[in-house]
Amino acid sequence: xxxxxxxxxxxxxxxxxxxxxxxxxxxxxxxxxxxxxxxxxxxxxxxxxxxxxxxxxxxxxxxxxxxxxxxxxxxxxxxxxxxxxxxxxxxxxxxxxxxxxxxxxxxxxxxxxxxxxxxxxxxxxxxxxxxxxxxxxxxxxxxxxxxxxxxxxxxxxxxxxxxxxxxxxxxxxxxxxxxxxxxxxxxxxxxxxxxxxxxxxxxxxxxxxxxxxxxxxxxxxxxxxxxxxxxxxxxxxxxxxxxxxxxxxxxxxxxxxxxxxxxxxxxxxxxxxxxxxxxxxxxxxxxxxxxxxxxxxxxxxxxxxxxxxxxxxxxxxxxxxxxxxxxxxxxxxxxxxxxxxxxxxxxxxxxxxxxxxxxxxxxxxxxxxxxxxxxxxxxxxxxxxxxxxxxxxxxxxxxxxxxxxxxxxxxxxxxxxxxxxxxxxxxxxxxxxxxxxxxxxxxxxxxxxxxxxxxxxxxxxxxxxxxxxxxxxxxxxxxxxxxxxxxxxxxxxxxxxxxxxxxxxxxxxx
Amino acid sequence: xxxxxxxxxxxxxxxxxxxxxxxxxxxxxxxxxxxxxxxxxxxxxxxxxxxxxxxxxxxxxxxxxxxxxxxxxxxxxxxxxxxxxxxxxxxxxxxxxxxxxxxxxxxxxxxxxxxxxxxxxxxxxxxxxxxxxxxxxxxxxxxxxxxxxxxxxxxxxxxxxxxxxxxxxxxxxxxxxxxxxxxxxxxxxxxxxxxxxxxxxxxxxxxxxxxxxxxxxxxxxxxxxxxxxxxxxxxxxxxxxxxx
Numbered sequence: 028x029x030x031x032x033x034x035x036x037x038x039x040x041x042x043x044x045x046x047x048x049x050x051x052x053x054x055x056x057x058x059x060x061x062x063x064x065x066x067x068x069x070x071x072x073x074x075x076x077x078x079x080x081x082x083x084x085x086x087x088x089x090x091x092x093x094x095x096x097x098x099x100x101x102x103x104x105x106x107x108x109x110x111x112x113x114x115x116x117x118x119x120x121x122x123x124x125x126x127x128x129x130x131x132x133x134x135x136x137x138x139x140x141x142x143x144x145x146x147x148x149x150x151x152x153x154x155x156x157x158x159x160x161x162x163x164x165x166x167x168x169x170x171x172x173x174x175x176x177x178x179x180x181x182x183x184x185x186x187x188x189x190x191x192x193x194x195x196x197x198x199x200x201x202x203x204x205x206x207x208x209x210x211x212x213x214x215x216x217x218x219x220x221x222x223x224x225x226x227x228x229x230x231x232x233x234x235x236x237x238x239x240x241x242x243x244x245x246x247x248x249x250x251x252x253x254x255x256x257x258x259x260x261x262x263x264x265x266x267x268x269x270x271x272x273x274x275x276x277x278x279x280x281x282x283x284x285x286x287x288x289x290x291x292x293x294x295x296x297x298x299x300x301x302x303x304x305x306x307x308x309x310x311x312x313x314x315x316x317x318x319x320x321x322x323x324x325x326x327x328x329x330x331x332x333x334x335x336x337x338x339x340x341x342x343x344x345x346x347x348x349x350x351x352x353x354x355x356x357x358x359x360x361x362x363x364x365x366x367x368x369x370x371x372x373x374x375x376x377x378x379x380x381x382x383x384x385x386x387x388x389x390x391x392x393x394x395x396x397x398x399x400x401x402x403x404x405x406x407x408x409x410x411x412x413x414x415x416x417x418x419x420x421x422x423x424x425x426x427x428x429x430x431x432x433x434x435x436x437x438x439x440x441x442x443x444x445x446x447x448x449x450x451x452x453x454x455x456x457x458x459x460x461x462x463x464x465x466x467x468x469x470x471x472x473x474x475x476x477x478x479x480x481x482x483x484x485x486x487x488x489x490x491x492x493x494x495x496x497x498x499x500x501x502x503x504x505x506x507x508x509x510x511x512x513x514x515x516x517x518x519x520x521x522x523x524x525x526x527x528x529x530x531x532x533x534x535x536x537x
Numbered sequence: 538x539x540x541x542x543x544x545x546x547x548x549x550x551x552x553x554x555x556x557x558x559x560x561x562x563x564x565x566x567x568x569x570x571x572x573x574x575x576x577x578x579x580x581x582x583x584x585x586x587x588x589x590x591x592x593x594x595x596x597x598x599x600x601x602x603x604x605x606x607x608x609x610x611x612x613x614x615x616x617x618x619x620x621x622x623x624x625x626x627x628x629x630x631x632x633x634x635x636x637x638x639x640x641x642x643x644x645x646x647x648x649x650x651x652x653x654x655x656x657x658x659x660x661x662x663x664x665x666x667x668x669x670x671x672x673x674x675x676x677x678x679x680x681x682x683x684x685x686x687x688x689x690x691x692x693x694x695x696x697x698x699x700x701x702x703x704x705x706x707x708x709x710x711x712x713x714x715x716x717x718x719x720x721x722x723x724x725x726x727x728x729x730x731x732x733x734x735x736x737x738x739x740x741x742x743x744x745x746x747x748x749x750x751x752x753x754x755x756x757x758x759x760x761x762x763x764x765x766x767x768x769x770x771x772x773x774x775x776x777x778x779x780x781x
């Protein structure tokens with residue numbers, strides 16, 4: 028068993044990869060079969076990722092040497108606490124593929140179904156590979172796989188507007204990938220290695236600080252574009268709102284989190300561990316921008332009428348929360364950043380679940396009615412009670428109402444910011460939260476308490492293959508709010524190890 | 538005004554990046570971190586450990602094989618992206634009516650291509666198979682293979698190539714690259730080794746080198762055929778756009 032667990036991280040990646048590559052072959056004669064194949068592949072990968080995460084929390088991180096070469100010479104897969112996000116990716120991936128069955132058949136031509144599932148599996152392959160690798164160039168390779176498949180998934184419906192949104196994303200994404208590649212090249216030149224932990228060790232031995240600092244800036248810019256932080260968020264609203272809904276759920280729930288994983292890997296995995304360069308100027312700057320991001324996202328979301336546009340802007344605002352949480356770091360006293368880090372990490376987890384629920388509910392409503400404007404959807408709640416109930420739970424969660432999942436993360440981030448002496452950040456967060464509350468109240472009000480218009484009366488509940496993922500996700504929004512100690516038990520050791528504290532660290536005062 | 542500001546900002550960024558490059562360790566100096574840390578091991582033991590006389594092939598397929606698997610997948614992703622946006626070529630439309638070629642190719646072009654094409658394809662396979670011994674390899678050979686398909690398409694028309702290189706087989710060829718890595722890797726796992734290990738202890742000692750060579754050649758062929766098929770498929774898919 029231990030032997031098997033050791034292989035699990037790499038098996039997860041190649042299951043997605045081989046599954047994606049085989050999709051066009053197995054569904055050559057029967058295009059609709061591609062759904063069952065993709066679903067099977069995602070369940071298999073889910074099995075491997077649960078096994079890997081189980082092994083991580085019972086026996087500690089897995090270091091896997093590809094090809095049997097010891098780390099600085101070959102590529103190392105390092106499955107640590109940050110990598111446990113792969114479990115979230117595989118679960119959400121499987122649910123979203125299940126949801127896609129009906130939605131995508133309705134949205135795109137039948138001959139393109141295998142292409143769609145191939146791209147979804149490749150996107151998952153890229154994200155999983157990105158999160159588990161311990162090698163800088165490998166990180167870039169998987170970043171390319173996931174970005175490219177993301178661009179194509181937005182444009183797959185062949186509408187003019189989606190092509191434009193995809194192109195905008197493509198241009199900004201390509202520039203950000205180049206930034207990351209340039210960062211990798213600079214660090215390689217300074218340290219002579221590509222392995223992350225080796226890089227961290229060697230970074231302290233070499234003089235040219237300017238180069239390492241520039242590399243850090245390039246990484247931060249590159250990953251912040253992927254994460255859609257202000258002022259480089261402009262690609263997100265169109266891309267996420269115009270993509271097919273399951274794709275929006277994947278992009279908003281997971282793909283933007285990849286930028287955060289990249290930031291964690293580079294800032295904490297290389298620069299903090301190296302200890303030679305004081306990166307707090309950069310993280311401070313990130314934190315201020317994050318505070319602005321929170322406000323900008325929340326503010327623009329308030330004035331949208333298209334429900335998917337609202338959710339897309341709200342994603343920007345939430346990325347602001349996460350980045351604010353992870354940039355509360357002091358170079359000399361790592362324990363001061365603990366609360367913020369816990370908040371940021373738990374918000375990665377919660378926001379992925381909540382935002383996927385929101386986009387999937389919006390997708391179900393659009394699938395049934397064909398409308399996406401809030402003013403057209405008045406009174407839909409009486410006709411689609413389950414979908415709209417789930418939407419309400421998710422909306423309450425993201426607004427941060429106490430018994431739901433969204434409360435705990437904001438609580439931790441606000442506490443962290445205040446304890447760190449950044450009252451203004453906490454204030455920005457609270458103002459943002461009020462905006463969020465206002466616009467989700469607006470949605471709930473419109474769908475439940477307004478008189479339905481004529482076309483809405485004909486509508487009935489969404490099909491079962493859509494309801495199952497929606498209900499599972501909505502229930503987990505509640506469960507992870509009420510039993511918040513479940514995710515916290517997983518995330519606390521992760522936050523402590525990222526900051527260089529022992530995994531069992533308990534902050535003073537509990 | 539706005540343009541001026543953009544140019545100014547880019548100029549500042551340019552100065553910053555140039556400065557960063559200037560303070561890098563001097564290019565080509567033997568004391569560089571890049572030349573003292575990992576490279577010596579590759580140079581000293583690479584040929585023996587990597588299993589290929591061509592050191593570059595040894596590094597990209599063996600030491601850093603997982604990266605190469607990713608790169609091959611990127612080619613496959615690029616192809617899938619093109620198919621997602623443009624769709625496959627439409628054979629029916631082309632065979633139902635006569636080939637709408639804008640200019641009839643001259644007989645000289647046709648003759649030369651007819652004569653050269655087999656040699657180009659032969660050369661492509663030579664490059665692919667010889668990658669382990671001399672400069673070359675799957676990526677280069679695949680590009681030549683794809684180019685040969687393109688030149689034949691340009692000369693003899695789309696319908697002929699789309700028919701001869703029918704989708705039934707092309708779908709298989711397109712995924713050859715990642716699949717060959719997958720097979721080589723899984724062989725290693727079933728042998729109790731880590732993914733993408735080529736030197737397998739479960740094989741009798743005298744055959745270990747042979748099996749390693751066989752696996753490397755299989756991966757090279759996979760990369761070459763996959764790359765060539767991807768290039769041809771992208772080209773054929775674009776043909777459709779031009780005609781519409």
